[in-house]
Amino acid sequence: MKVAVIGGGIAGAELIRDASPGPLEFTLIEPKKQIEMQALYPEYLGGVARLQDLAAPLKPFCERVGAKHVQEKAIALEGKTVICEQSRVDFDYVVIATGAAQNYFGIKGVENTFSINTLEETKKARRFVEDNYPERIMIMGSGLTGVEAASILAESLDASIYIIEARERVLPLFSPQTSAMVEKALSKKGVNILTSTQVAEVKKDCIMFTDDSCLDCDMAIWTAGVKPSPFIQDLDLPKKNGWILVDPNLQAKENVFAIGDCAWIEVDGKLATRTGLEAERQAKHLARNLTHLAEGKPMEKYSVRASTDSQVALISLGADCAVGVVGKTCIGVPTRLIYSLKSWIDKSFIKRFK
Template identity: 35%
Template structure:
């Protein structure tokens, strides 16, 4: 049996790990891990690349080495198509990889919502490469004049980036104005209660970040951002932290989708398919009106269960139902704010003491599996 995992981020790595563990009892099982990158990226730490608190090596892990450790094959290629009839994965490099079971764990991509000029003129921290390029752009600025940085989108990543920028410019002893722009009426709009937004807004404002809520970007020109209503903001660097969209691989695949994401059944199989699973950001899982969030915790938990259900299918056993924990309706997260401070949001409540230390502990413990 060949199990092929497309995408080796938080979800894919967990599928492979769990399969390898369960395989001890079923030896005739090959695991192929495919990724267009060579390293797993710990995206939650990307904002800290800007302030130099972490290095790219510390927050990314060698997938080849990881695969070797768990006795899986790692294929560093980009998947461009899948023939579900022939059960064959096709890569850009024109390789064809047969599968008995397939797992989609291809994550999400950044979206610029088609706003003119946004993609061409913005930096991003969604990928490690993007975070390094953003840091390089900051390093090249002319510090003899007042610098203006616009962070677009005040979700989790946006507030973290703003916090790290404050630390970056403090270290440089440079004068910079940081704007945090948000379409919705408050920062962290995906968090259902206001406590965390109020705390984070005050924390960042006290560190001189200017927060512009209820502000929509209409167009990005060479030197200015135009907001709806015609107001303009001149900038030196834009960092785009607003919104994700489905992986473009899904566009040409005729699969059941919900809002563009891959719709999965209660067992994490792509709806209507018995041999194709989907986990992590790319999957749309909903149970009794509660939708799984797109976060590290869900990707990992889904990865483990998908692996178990693959083995159960092979053995003709009853499959296990998935229960989401970190949901859209009730999210939980660490939010780092710069200056070695963070807030932990859990069950609608916020905890500040030791939150940054706990966040860093979780990150280091996770990355240990790649050492």
Template identity: 25%
Template sequence: MAVPRILIVGGGYVGMYTALRLQRRLRRGEALVTVADLDSYMTYQPFLPEAAAGNIEARHVVVPLRRVLNRCQILSGRVTQVRLADRKAELSPHEGPDLTIDYDYLVMAPGSISRLLPVPGLAEHGIGFKTIEEAIALRNHVLGRLDIAASTPDPEVRRRALTFVFVGGGYAGVEALAELEDMAADALKYFAGLSREDMRWVLVEATDRILPEVGADMGKWTAQQLRERGIEIRMGTLLKSAEGCHIVLSDGEEFDTDTLVWTAGVKPNPLVAAGDLPLDKKGRIRVDPYMRVHGTDFAFAAGDCAAVPDLTRPGQFCPPNAQHAVRQAKRLADNLLAALRGQAQRPYRHKYAGSVATLGLYKGVAQIYGRELRGFPAWCMHRTYHLTRMPTFNKKTRILMDWTLGLFFPREIIAMGAIEEPRKEFTLSARS
């Protein structure tokens, strides 16, 4: 009898944690688990702002799938199509011919991508904040702008270099802006002729509030704290154009910038539409409370790409965040095992515990089971909570060491933007 094949598409929260639980609970020879993803590592996204600010080494917020999932098959490449009808998936490796993967059980967890709007100039000049590559590129970019501003006598070049625009007032936008502004302000002590007042940080949010996840009152408090640091909060405002990095806002203001960060929402990975998966109006995979894809008993989906019913709030769906994704992975893995063994499955039910956010070193905001925390206690809660959720003892230890060293030594202010074009100097040497 052939060994059942389990295909997990995506190596993020849901994909990695599902594979990890299956790896631990499957009996020897009971099934073969294959994880297919473009990257061979999982990124712990809540730590991206701290990695961008230099509080944590970038390599410490990613988990190598081949090391953690040592009893699973890892395929690196882009999954281009998943079909339920014939239980096949198409994979395009980084090099070599395309592959067709047969499966008996499927877990769809490709996650989400940035939701871009048709704003002129956005695609050409904007940068997202969903990957470790984007976080580190943004850190190098911000520090590089400080170098430029400190090295030019041209006031217009300096003004443009020191203007930083973030669009989107949710977790990603607020945390990224707050951490990077804190880092840049700290770095200015090493840049003669520059002061905090020379920088302009702008947060553009279409709605009338920021950080809706922590509640209205805490959102207002956060906006006040950011304004006291000189950060402009433009609520009820849209980005109309960014052509040539010339920013045009819906309130009529226009200015130039070298830095445009787009964090205004996400949408399901386009892969979910490349096949015969049932989708809802928002492009998410339709699943039942057991996280089974509608109309099947062998396919499951969870995380950002799936419309998982929230049984604690009838008629609504679970929000796309790490808290639900990690817990959904646990239930999904158990339900898949139950399906494999012909046992009863259980629905996913989790009451939202709350939210925590960092606003820079020693500053934070949190709402835990209805209790509000702000300032240093919230910052400690943020670090404690996410450290406990970080996969592997190895990564937990390394992050804790980064934080400990940060108490005694200043943050590095080196801009390594040239790392994005490592052959540039070599090519110039060849031409000389």
């Protein structure tokens, strides 16, 4: 059974690793040479994580598991063929796992911001920090990426760090208890927190807000939100808010599955979060279901673990400090142990592919 996997991030690569060896013949379509661990980008930005901790080359991994790597971007689906930049890949089943793109919500001056949504962009931001020693850094957005970046920069640089959030508290998608604990930790590190503050425009040396006030800055980092990639937007598949809508078997339509950040996964009223934890679980589940299909067995329904109304996460707040979140409960001690656990999980994920 030929399975084409589009995207070799956490979801796509883990699916192939988990299903191998087995009855499935995989082709991985991924333009990058390596699998990358986004959860470690904030630490790379802060100069704590090394490149070898957060990436693993795909060539030896694919050779080891017997998968073919087509190092190109997928452009379209035509029947049972993926059209790539230069080649075509035929499949019996295709799995779309192309992640998400940064969403700038139409603000002006995007070209004056840095992003840490991809490794290339994170490297650019790190180089800017090393070459320019920015003294005032504005981080826009206070989701997981924003608070992790603010903490690590506050700890590793002699600079004023600001975190800007349009809603009334940091980590607005988490419980108020989690937000309060994280705000306290950020303040202790000297991070300036501006909530209920909306960015209108990012200029080269300042940020303009919707109430016409402005703040000078030497570096602006945008972390506020993601959206479906252009590839997803152009596919003729069921969608919800632009994301690929899948059923409880993670299936969008006959022969087409979607997992990870690119998918809208809602099972029994629980909407999956766009996290590495969920991407990895979905990959493992689909690996089992595809193997069942090859063996003529029925597929099993997926169950969401980390949902938008009951988050599960480990949030690092600088080197040696992290908190754990399970539903409405936020566990803040022992911070060092939680940090070690998070660091071990993130780094050991990449090690599996080496």
